[in-house]
Amino acid sequence: MEFVTETLGKRVHDPYVEESRCILIPGPIIVGSGPSGLATAACLKSRGVSSLILERSSCIASLWQLKTYDRLRLHLPKHFCELPLMPFPSSYPTYPTKPQFVQYLESYAEHFGLKPVFNQTVEEAKLDRRCGLWRVRTVGGKKEEETEYVSRWLVVATGENAEEVMPEIDGIVDFFGPILHTSSYKSGEMFREKKVLVVGCGNSGMEVCLDLCNFNAHPSLVVRDTVHVLPQEMLGLSTFGISTSLLKWFPVQVVDRFLLHMSRLVLGDTDRLGLVRPKLGPLERKIKCGKTPVLDVGTLAKIRSGDIKVYPELKRVMQHSAEFVDGRVDNFDAIILATGYKSNVPMWLKGMNMFCEKDGFPRKPFPNGWKGESGLYAVGFTKLGLLGAAIDAKKIAEDIDVQQKLLTLGRPQHC
Numbered sequence: 001m002e003f004v005t006e007t008l009g010k011r012v013h014d015p016y017v018e019e020s021r022c023i024l025i026p027g028p029i030i031v032g033s034g035p036s037g038l039a040t041a042a043c044l045k046s047r048g049v050s051s052l053i054l055e056r057s058s059c060i061a062s063l064w065q066l067k068t069y070d071r072l073r074l075h076l077p078k079h080f081c082e083l084p085l086m087p088f089p090s091s092y093p094t095y096p097t098k099p100q101f102v103q104y105l106e107s108y109a110e111h112f113g114l115k116p117v118f119n120q121t122v123e124e125a126k127l128d129r130r131c132g133l134w135r136v137r138t139v140g141g142k143k144e145e146e147t148e149y150v151s152r153w154l155v156v157a158t159g160e161n162a163e164e165v166m167p168e169i170d171g172i173v174d175f176f177g178p179i180l181h182t183s184s185y186k187s188g189e190m191f192r193e194k195k196v197l198v199v200g201c202g203n204s205g206m207e208v209c210l211d212l213c214n215f216n217a218h219p220s221l222v223v224r225d226t227v228h229v230l231p232q233e234m235l236g237l238s239t240f241g242i243s244t245s246l247l248k249w250f251p252v253q254v255v256d257r258f259l260l261h262m263s264r265l266v267l268g269d270t271d272r273l274g275l276v277r278p279k280l281g282p283l284e285r286k287i288k289c290g291k292t293p294v295l296d297v298g299t300l301a302k303i304r305s306g307d308i309k310v311y312p313e314l315k316r317v318m319q320h321s322a323e324f325v326d327g328r329v330d331n332f333d334a335i336i337l338a339t340g341y342k343s344n345v346p347m348w349l350k351g352m353n354m355f356c357e358k359d360g361f362p363r364k365p366f367p368n369g370w371k372g373e374s375g376l377y378a379v380g381f382t383k384l385g386l387l388g389a390a391i392d393a394k395k396i397a398e399d400i401d402v403q404q405k406l407l408t409l410g411r412p413q414h415c
């Protein structure tokens, strides 16, 4: 969308132009230039529909580039994580590294000529019901100026991981050492020989513990609830791949029983390590509660060997120590919050019923959450990672393409 950049560029140099700007966008506005936003823009582009991507950060895929740790790799095989219309390079390994995944996304954006407008935080988006158009107000740029973008279509692509969850922990303000969320953790380098408390046992918490061990730190993991840990691979095949194949033929409960049986053979009894399994099976729980099973990449072995200690829920934190609900107290030098993320949609999308105010996800579950009313769409809120984003993106592009063609047909033709 070259003309937008041009308009903005002119205004920067023009002292007589008013502070607040309004720009009409002929195609859809996409909020967020992560994998979901890029995939949607690419699918639209392949149908000849231009879109405008607004991104609060200064780069594409900011979650991956700025908020993830060094040792991160995709934990599902690459063919489950590719975006529509462009496969991963065949030279990539089964589980691409973070730099490889980011490079793939950069090439993807370049291939489809996607040029997001960076440093534009969407602060408010609402439907102007008088004209059926979306008014999207952003703040950003060098002078933190306000801009209003107006379009018939609004695609929400801000992701399931837009904001960090920072839990309230009794006494945490008194803690002397560093406290950071996993989104700021890069590696265990700065924690060598230190005792580190990792709060939360999702995929991030488990892997950060392993990383800390590799840098000779001494991690302890807070596991406040039940959790399913599955091996990343079984019988030389990815657990995720096996699961999706079996689900085509068997009910989820049967597949879960198989996964649990295999996990026990590969990993042993995880309950004994303090990682008690929930009553619902791993896939049924993922489908019903959205809780992703942990895919083990080596952490369990470190728990078994005693290199990682497991504690139950935290009771309170003191200056140099923490107390747990079972009465144990231990000293720590640092705390890492691996407490996950939340959607930020309710903070800026106003007056629409499509998203739940409480969790910021579409009210309709997968596969029906992608379409709202009055030209509103959601991509990447399926709790199915990149695979879900790719499915949404294709549907949204098709829907908008059909609408745009109908609109063009309805317009008077000039000879």
Ligand SMILES: Cc1cc2nc3c(=O)[nH]c(=O)nc-3n(C[C@H](O)[C@H](O)[C@H](O)COP(=O)(O)OP(=O)(O)OC[C@H]3O[C@@H](n4cnc5c(N)ncnc54)[C@H](O)[C@@H]3O)c2cc1C
Pocket: 031, 032, 033, 034, 035, 036, 037, 054, 055, 056, 057, 060, 061, 062, 063, 064, 068, 072, 073, 074, 075, 076, 081, 120, 121, 122, 123, 157, 158, 159, 160, 161, 162, 204, 344, 348, 379, 380, 381, 384, 385, 386, 387, 389
């Ligand atoms: C550590 C980690 C590892 C993961 N690994 C995998 C994996 O291996 N496989 C998998 O399938 N999934 C994985 N995921 C899930 C993850 O959700 C997807 O990989 C992917 O990043 C989702 O893309 P998205 O575009 O929906 O969201 P994001 O990547 O979060 O992109 C959203 C973009 O929207 C921008 N934004 C947010 N709010 C605003 C606003 N108000 N205004 C303007 N811009 C805004 C953000 O800056 C961001 O750039 C992982 C997640 C994490 C945290």
Ligand SMILES: NC(=O)C1=CN([C@@H]2O[C@H](COP(=O)(O)OP(=O)(O)OC[C@H]3O[C@@H](n4cnc5c(N)ncnc54)[C@H](OP(=O)(O)O)[C@@H]3O)[C@@H](O)[C@H]2O)C=CC1
Pocket: 072, 073, 074, 075, 076, 167, 168, 182, 199, 200, 201, 202, 203, 204, 205, 207, 222, 223, 224, 225, 226, 292, 313, 314, 338, 339, 340, 341
């Ligand atoms: N490619 C890869 O290898 C990786 C993928 N990911 C993905 O990124 C996404 C985010 O993962 P992650 O960052 O682990 O977040 P998750 O939301 O998956 O996990 C957060 C964890 O923190 C726990 N928690 C929250 N608050 C507290 C508290 N106050 N006290 C104790 N525990 C608490 C939760 O427990 P409870 O369940 O009880 O709420 C849960 O175990 C997921 O989709 C994940 O699969 C993450 C890392 C690596």
Ligand SMILES: O=C(O)C(=O)Cc1c[nH]c2ccccc12
Pocket: 076, 240, 286, 292, 293, 295, 383, 384, 385, 386
């Ligand atoms: O990485 C994520 O968070 C995902 O949502 C993808 C994913 C990882 N493990 C899974 C198990 C079942 C379904 C999706 C996933």
